[in-house]
Amino acid sequence: MPRVVFDPSVPSIVVDLLLEAADGRSSLVIPVVLDTGASLTIVATEIVTQLGYDPANPELDRQRIIMGSGIEYAPRTTVRSATAIGQRVTNLDVLCHDLPPESGVDGLLGLNFLRHFKLTIRFRKGIIDLNRER
Amino acid sequence: MAKKLLLTKEKIKTKYPNEWLLLEDYELDASTTLRKGRVIAHSKDRDAIHRALKKHKGNLCVHFTGTLPPDTGVIF
Numbered sequence: 001m002p003r004v005v006f007d008p009s010v011p012s013i014v015v016d017l018l019l020e021a022a023d024g025r026s027s028l029v030i031p032v033v034l035d036t037g038a039s040l041t042i043v044a045t046e047i048v049t050q051l052g053y054d055p056a057n058p059e060l061d062r063q064r065i066i067m068g069s070g071i072e073y074a075p076r077t078t079v080r081s082a083t084a085i086g087q088r089v090t091n092l093d094v095l096c097h098d099l100p101p102e103s104g105v106d107g108l109l110g111l112n113f114l115r116h117f118k119l120t121i122r123f124r125k126g127i128i129d130l131n132r133e134r
Numbered sequence: 135m136a137k138k139l140l141l142t143k144e145k146i147k148t149k150y151p152n153e154w155l156l157l158e159d160y161e162l163d164a165s166t167t168l169r170k171g172r173v174i175a176h177s178k179d180r181d182a183i184h185r186a187l188k189k190h191k192g193n194l195c196v197h198f199t200g201t202l203p204p205d206t207g208v209i210f
Binding site: 002003004009010011012014015016017018026027028029030031033035037038042044046047050067068083084085086087099101102103104105106108 | 154160162164165166167168179180181184187188191192193194195196197198200201202204206207208209210
């Protein structure tokens, strides 16, 4: 059963996200915040570029996003696969957007990934379970 | 040049506190959590690690060993 243990005293929950490159030949793991308040998964522009995708492609849709700091627009692309907390989603849409370095992460794991599964967060014990619904 | 040692996540955190790291030859557990890796770049500056990414190919891992100060809130 995919399970991540986290420190319940930390201000936010950080997990590792494994992203598959555009050519399917390599992958990159980045730290992301688990964010059930984010409708979409966000990945830093530099990371998306490194994986062989093209966030600067003018043909990409630009998604309107409402953030704590206001409304912004970010290019949206599709990664071949994304894996976190032991679960994999193929053809996942991600927004290319940079979060402040002080956040300690390179993105957010949002609902478009999490809603594929049954997510259980036990805050007092610091345990996350992510399972496929039967 | 000799390859850097393969270190556990705990040893990496002790050796490179509050730093951004770039790792190769990394291992993840069944929950996609980093277990160990070989540090090929480290910096207090995230942009330096993003720049280092461009010089390497293959399966890589970006990792941050710091934590937010307890009195800091996060809202995106």
